[in-house]
Amino acid sequence: MRFNLGLASLLGLAGSAAAQQTWAFTDPNTGIDFQHYASKNYSFSIAVPETLGTDFIGQLVIPITSTGGWGSVSLRGGMLNSLLLVAWADGEDIKTSFRMAGSYANPDVYSGSTVNALPIANGTFVNSTHLAYTFLCENCVNSTVTNLANETPILGWAISAESPTTVTDSASALTYHGAGFGQYGLNIAAAKSSKYATWAAWASSGTTPTPPTTPGTPGGNSTLPTPITSNVTYDTIVVGGGPAGIIAAERIAESGASVLLIERGPANTVALGSSLGLPWNSSLTPYDIPSLGSSLAGLSGTTFCSDTASTAGCLLGGSSSVNGLNFIRPPSQDWQRWPAGWQWEDVSEAASRLYERNPGTTNPSADGKHYNDHTYQVLSQLVSAKGWSEVDSIESPNEKHQVFSRPAWSIKDHLRAGPARTYMPFAKELDNFTLKLNSKVIQVNRNGSAITGVLTLEADGSTQIINLKAGGKVVIAAGALSTPRVLWNSGIGRAADLAIVKSGSAQTGVTLPAEADWIDLPVGHHLQDHVQVTLQFNDASNFTAYNFKGIATEPVEDDLDLYYQGSGVITQAAQRMHLWTSVDSADGRKRFLQGTASAMSSGVITVRTFLTHGTSTVGKLGISASGNTVLETKPWLIDDNDRTAMSDFIQFWLDLTSTNNSTLTYVAPDSSVEDIISKNLISGDHWVGSAKMGVDDGRQGNGTSVVDLDTKVYGTDNLFVVDASIHPDLPTGNTQSIIMITAEHAAEKISGIKSSPTTPETPSTPTPSASSTPAASSAPSCSSKKRRSKRTFRF
Ligand SMILES: Cc1cc2nc3c(=O)[nH]c(=O)nc-3n(C[C@H](O)[C@H](O)[C@H](O)COP(=O)(O)OP(=O)(O)OC[C@H]3O[C@@H](n4cnc5c(N)ncnc54)[C@H](O)[C@@H]3O)c2cc1C
Ligand SMILES: *[C@@H]1O[C@H](CO)[C@@H](O)[C@H](O)[C@H]1NC(C)=O
Ligand SMILES: *[C@@H]1O[C@H](CO)[C@@H](O)[C@H](O)[C@H]1NC(C)=O
Ligand SMILES: *[C@@H]1O[C@H](CO)[C@@H](O)[C@H](O)[C@H]1NC(C)=O
Ligand SMILES: *[C@@H]1O[C@H](CO)[C@@H](O)[C@H](O)[C@H]1NC(C)=O
Ligand SMILES: *[C@@H]1O[C@H](CO)[C@@H](O)[C@H](O)[C@H]1NC(C)=O
Ligand SMILES: *[C@@H]1O[C@H](CO)[C@@H](O)[C@H](O)[C@H]1NC(C)=O
Ligand SMILES: *[C@@H]1O[C@H](CO)[C@@H](O)[C@H](O)[C@H]1NC(C)=O
Ligand SMILES: *[C@@H]1O[C@H](CO)[C@@H](O)[C@H](O)[C@H]1NC(C)=O
Ligand SMILES: *[C@@H]1O[C@H](CO)[C@@H](O)[C@H](O)[C@H]1NC(C)=O
Ligand SMILES: *[C@@H]1O[C@H](CO)[C@@H](O)[C@H](O)[C@H]1NC(C)=O
Ligand SMILES: *[C@@H]1O[C@H](CO)[C@@H](O)[C@H](O)[C@H]1NC(C)=O
Ligand SMILES: *[C@@H]1O[C@H](CO)[C@@H](O)[C@H](O)[C@H]1NC(C)=O
Numbered sequence: 001m002r003f004n005l006g007l008a009s010l011l012g013l014a015g016s017a018a019a020q021q022t023w024a025f026t027d028p029n030t031g032i033d034f035q036h037y038a039s040k041n042y043s044f045s046i047a048v049p050e051t052l053g054t055d056f057i058g059q060l061v062i063p064i065t066s067t068g069g070w071g072s073v074s075l076r077g078g079m080l081n082s083l084l085l086v087a088w089a090d091g092e093d094i095k096t097s098f099r100m101a102g103s104y105a106n107p108d109v110y111s112g113s114t115v116n117a118l119p120i121a122n123g124t125f126v127n128s129t130h131l132a133y134t135f136l137c138e139n140c141v142n143s144t145v146t147n148l149a150n151e152t153p154i155l156g157w158a159i160s161a162e163s164p165t166t167v168t169d170s171a172s173a174l175t176y177h178g179a180g181f182g183q184y185g186l187n188i189a190a191a192k193s194s195k196y197a198t199w200a201a202w203a204s205s206g207t208t209p210t211p212p213t214t215p216g217t218p219g220g221n222s223t224l225p226t227p228i229t230s231n232v233t234y235d236t237i238v239v240g241g242g243p244a245g246i247i248a249a250e251r252i253a254e255s256g257a258s259v260l261l262i263e264r265g266p267a268n269t270v271a272l273g274s275s276l277g278l279p280w281n282s283s284l285t286p287y288d289i290p291s292l293g294s295s296l297a298g299l300s301g302t303t304f305c306s307d308t309a310s311t312a313g314c315l316l317g318g319s320s321s322v323n324g325l326n327f328i329r330p331p332s333q334d335w336q337r338w339p340a341g342w343q344w345e346d347v348s349e350a351a352s353r354l355y356e357r358n359p360g361t362t363n364p365s366a367d368g369k370h371y372n373d374h375t376y377q378v379l380s381q382l383v384s385a386k387g388w389s390e391v392d393s394i395e396s397p398n399e400k401h402q403v404f405s406r407p408a409w410s411i412k413d414h415l416r417a418g419p420a421r422t423y424m425p426f427a428k429e430l431d432n433f434t435l436k437l438n439s440k441v442i443q444v445n446r447n448g449s450a451i452t453g454v455l456t457l458e459a460d461g462s463t464q465i466i467n468l469k470a471g472g473k474v475v476i477a478a479g480a481l482s483t484p485r486v487l488w489n490s491g492i493g494r495a496a497d498l499a500i501v502k503s504g505s506a507q508t509g510v511t512l513p514a515e516a517d518w519i520d521l522p523v524g525h526h527l528q529d530h531v532q533v534t535l536q537f538n539d540a541s542n543f544t545a546y547n548f549k550g551i552a553t554e555p556v557e558d559d560l561d562l563y564y565q566g567s568g569v570i571t572q573a574a575q576r577m578h579l580w581t582s583v584d585s586a587d588g589r590k591r592f593l594q595g596t597a598s599a600m601s602s603g604v605i606t607v608r609t610f611l612t613h614g615t616s617t618v619g620k621l622g623i624s625a626s627g628n629t630v631l632e633t634k635p636w637l638i639d640d641n642d643r644t645a646m647s648d649f650i651q652f653w654l655d656l657t658s659t660n661n662s663t664l665t666y667v668a669p670d671s672s673v674e675d676i677i678s679k680n681l682i683s684g685d686h687w688v689g690s691a692k693m694g695v696d697d698g699r700q701g702n703g704t705s706v707v708d709l710d711t712k713v714y715g716t717d718n719l720f721v722v723d724a725s726i727h728p729d730l731p732t733g734n735t736q737s738i739i740m741i742t743a744e745h746a747a748e749k750i751s752g753i754k755s756s757p758t759t760p761e762t763p764s765t766p767t768p769s770a771s772s773t774p775a776a777s778s779a780p781s782c783s784s785k786k787r788r789s790k791r792t793f794r795f
Contacts, residue, residue: 020152021184022046022191027059030123030134032199034059035191037184041130042159044073048188049196052149054141056191057199059123059134060087063179068163070174072099074156075146077183080682082156083110083145085117086174089131090167094124096133097170100145103310103683104297106173106628114139118203136203144678148188156183165306166507166626173307173628178300224442224509227455227463234260234434234468236751237454238475239441239486241265242318243736244723244743245477246419247354250426251747252475253433260466261433262456264440265303265315268420272316273437276301279553280560286552287317288415290364293325294574294598295549308481309621309629310529310683316437317420318479320410320736323685325573326596327360327410327417328733329397330741334613337729339694341709342745350744358422358740362392362406364414366566370406372546375576375599378539378663379607380404382656383579393578393733400592400732404579407596410736414563414571419740439464442510443489444474444719448517451719473718475750477743480687480724481629484524484621487691487706487721492713493523497623504625519715520699521706524621524632526692528730530594530684531611531636531646533677535653537664542603548574574598580732582614583645589614591645592732595653605664607653610684611637611646613732621690636681647673686735691725711746722746 025036034045041063048056062071076082084099099107116138123134147153158177166172238249241263249261267273268287276285286292296302305314313322332344393405410417427433438459453467491513562568577597591614619635637643657664694705713719722743731738
């Protein structure tokens with residue numbers, strides 16, 4: 001079996017009280033009586049005073065593998081908005097830090113309050129197999145970030161067999177918790193002891209964990225080896241094989257240019273070399289299966305980036321290979337704050353080209369039925385009673401006030417669609433298109449304003465220079481959380497950010513161009529994201545939820561039979577309704593709000609609420625000396641009008657579900673809206689704007705833009721950006737469709753191709769037998785082969 005399923009969803013299971021799974025344990029090293037939880041090689045133990053105050057005593061025991069490792073306790077069960085304590089061994093030392101995650105990415109160092117961990121000496125050591133860390137946790141019982149004050153607290157655990165990226169730095173980025181994670185119920189009553197005060201007094205402040213090192217402190221030695229210069233050159237090199245990069249690369253290659261597409265991660269499909277074949281069908285990966293779309297974060301093997309400020313997919317297809325499949329055709333209003341030449345009238349042909357290949361669907365099951373439909377029935381009754389109308393968001397994208405729709409998904413032929421499936425087959429038909437996987441672009445090389453090529457880091461640790469042909473172009477499409485890093489590493493950005501990159505050079509091996517050649521642009525400055533607050537409601541019918549994650553290992557047989565006929569619940573993604581409305585705010589802006597409903601745990605209907613188009617808050621992306629992008633300013637609800645719009649929308653849901661007619665009740669009935677926001681606000685995963693497009697050249701005066709209207713980086717001759725980074729505003733719905741349209745339009749500008757090229761007949765989706773080998777690291781290969789087979793993927 002290839003996948004270790006987590007014991008519980010990563011999302012807090014508010015509706016289902018987990019049984020208490022801890023037992024009494026007296027630790028021989030300290031003599032402390034704990035309540036103890038153990039899983040695999042991990043254990044966490046806890047002791048509290050008879051009257052719970054603000055502190056507790058905890059003990060983490062974490063395995064150390066040949067590649068190190070780390071372990072963590074979540075004091076609120078799930079990963080998001082929970083106080084986490086992370087520990088790992090640095091030689092004989094133990095590094096610890098409090099963390100908090102606003103998304104399924106590297107948790108930030110927690111800075112919210114005065115929590116403190118003081119070690120207890122005889123329970124704190126590193127031996128050849130484990131580390132043990134016994135500590136007094138001061139000010140850690142805080143109901144905003146832990147649930148220890150609950151009657152039956154749920155705690156969480158996570159371990160990794162790989163050390164954090166910089167073991168000497170307690171603020172280091174963590175690797176994915178690939179060795180396991182889960183949740184359990186704590187018997188807190190049994191953890192109470194009259195001896196607590198005695199034990200707590202053993203904690204010393206003498207060996208307080210080392211504070212995070214300041215940015216720039218050399219941590220490791222990652223001097224990059226001398227690069228080999230590839231003897232193959234290209235007209236266009238595209239950096240990043242996400243939705244924007246694939247579309248740009250394929251369209252530019254169609255225009256006749258030779259194109260190299262470089263993707264840092266592995267393939268998404270077995271046909272292209274993915275090793276994640278499912279136990280029940282080795283030619284399909286979890287990425288392919290629509291109904292697994294919201295469960296990928298809980299399957300080990302899913303390739304998320306470990307160096308981005310928030311969740312991002314690091315594989316072919318980028319986040320479009322790991323996302324929830326929601327495919328919202330953007331309404332024309334989404335371009336209202338874009339510059340001239342980028343209004344709906346200007347991009348509508350690009351939209352048509354996209355929809356021809358990747359239309360999206362509200363009805364993916366071949367038999368026309370909607371399966372597992374309870375949530376849609378319950379919610380449509382509630383909002384219909386408020387006068388909202390049912391629409392089909394594919395047919396009527398402009399209707400976004402008081403409407404609800406069957407969810408629209410990027411699904412084609414019963415598989416996850418997106419450019420990795422709907423454009424790659426066309427790319428493979430082209431002689432001049434080359435795909436290079438598992439190769440990370442460190443920087444673009446340039447001579448002043450002229451880009452000459454790229455420097456890559458290969459999977460085996462070697463480096464390469466790949467040069468452009470005369471008159472060539474580099475197109476960056478590394479995603480809104482990574483494109484800024486490529487620019488900064490290339491000496492493009494504000495001096496403050498470039499200084500951090502320079503200070504980290506000993507850790508990252510990145511050598512910036514000479515300071516005189518830096519191009520002063522506001523990279524990272526206009527970062528935006530949809531605000532997301534997850535609301536959970538208990539449903540009176542106490543339905544049994546569909547076991548989505550079970551599909552990864554052992555799908556229900558009848559459902560699998562139906563799936564092979566192109567029908568049934570497995571052809572659907574996990575959402576059950578999309579809905580939108582809008583409000584006119586005091587500042588004159590119209591703000592849009594979205595709800596995305598699903599039912600992933602029994603008896604509980606979840607509505608993810610989003611503040612979308614009209615959001616005025618802007619944040620700032622930054623970079624750490626060790627090379628991770630970080631959220632310097634989180635772009636959520638800073639503007640009062642944003643906060644009011646979001647609060648009112650949450651209140652709308654509380655009111656809606658409090659009427660006599662409602663079968664839903666909010667899971668924590670007495671919560672205030674403020675409380676709900678502070679506990680449940682997370683990233684919308686819809687990042688844009690970190691290298692904004694506009695006419696106001698960011699090198700001048702108060703200019704805010706990084707790329708011009710041809711998507712060319714100001715101050716360069718031949719460097720372009722085509723991904724979410726350039727979007728100057730947030731769309732009304734989820735981001736992937738408008739990102740694809742923008743890349744289509746940008747490709748036309750970059751290559752001069754005109755409207756609809758004579759599209760070849762749809763080539764076959766790659767099948768396992770017709771695979772092509774990803775490029776070897778020394779000489780890019782995987783050049784396309786001529787194939788005109790008309791076989792389609794059979795179901
Ligand atoms: C968990 C999650 C769920 C989401 N759900 C939805 C949804 O349901 N619907 C929706 O519309 N949107 C959703 N989104 C958002 C959507 O997927 C993204 O907005 C979209 O994928 C961004 O496209 P992009 O091309 O700009 O960048 P990305 O998708 O981030 O692609 C960038 C690519 O570049 C590669 N790369 C990065 N750096 C380098 C480098 N230095 N060298 C080489 N390659 C590099 C990456 O590996 C990646 O493949 C979700 C996002 C996430 C993270
Ligand atoms: C652990 O250390 C404390 C304080 O130094 C001491 O009182 C206690 O007896 C020790 N426990 C054991 C089992 O030795
Ligand atoms: C426990 O850790 C060891 C290595 O320290 C590893 O070999 C073993 O597989 C782990 N056991 C489990 C159940 O994970
Ligand atoms: C509890 O945590 C919140 C969020 O970090 C913080 O703002 C607050 O100050 C904490 N309360 C106490 C009493 O420490
Ligand atoms: C290391 O310490 C852990 C935790 O006390 C213990 O379980 C393990 O057996 C120890 N390993 C060795 C080799 O002593
Ligand atoms: C860093 O790595 C290089 C090359 O491997 C080596 O020559 C050098 O001695 C190392 N420096 C340190 C401080 O470890
Ligand atoms: C590039 O180098 C490889 C070996 O390193 C060689 O096989 C190939 O023929 C060379 N190609 C060109 C175009 O010179
Ligand atoms: C491939 O690219 C070269 C330029 O590098 C161009 O001359 C040639 O016509 C292209 N071939 C095709 C089939 O498009
Ligand atoms: C696996 O799925 C493919 C695509 O649906 C199908 O053609 C094939 O028959 C399946 N294999 C098995 C063993 O069911
Ligand atoms: C850089 O460009 C200048 C012209 O702008 C040229 O004279 C010089 O030779 C170039 N340097 C290199 C190393 O190519
Ligand atoms: C809901 O059903 C589950 C089992 O399906 C049961 O354990 C639970 O008590 C029920 N809850 C309510 C509120 O009826
Ligand atoms: C309750 O349902 C009835 C019948 O569907 C409807 O007429 C009424 O307006 C609803 N009341 C509320 C408060 O939504
Ligand atoms: C920049 O903005 C400030 C404040 O709006 C204004 O006073 C100043 O003149 C602007 N500078 C330029 C060069 O446009």
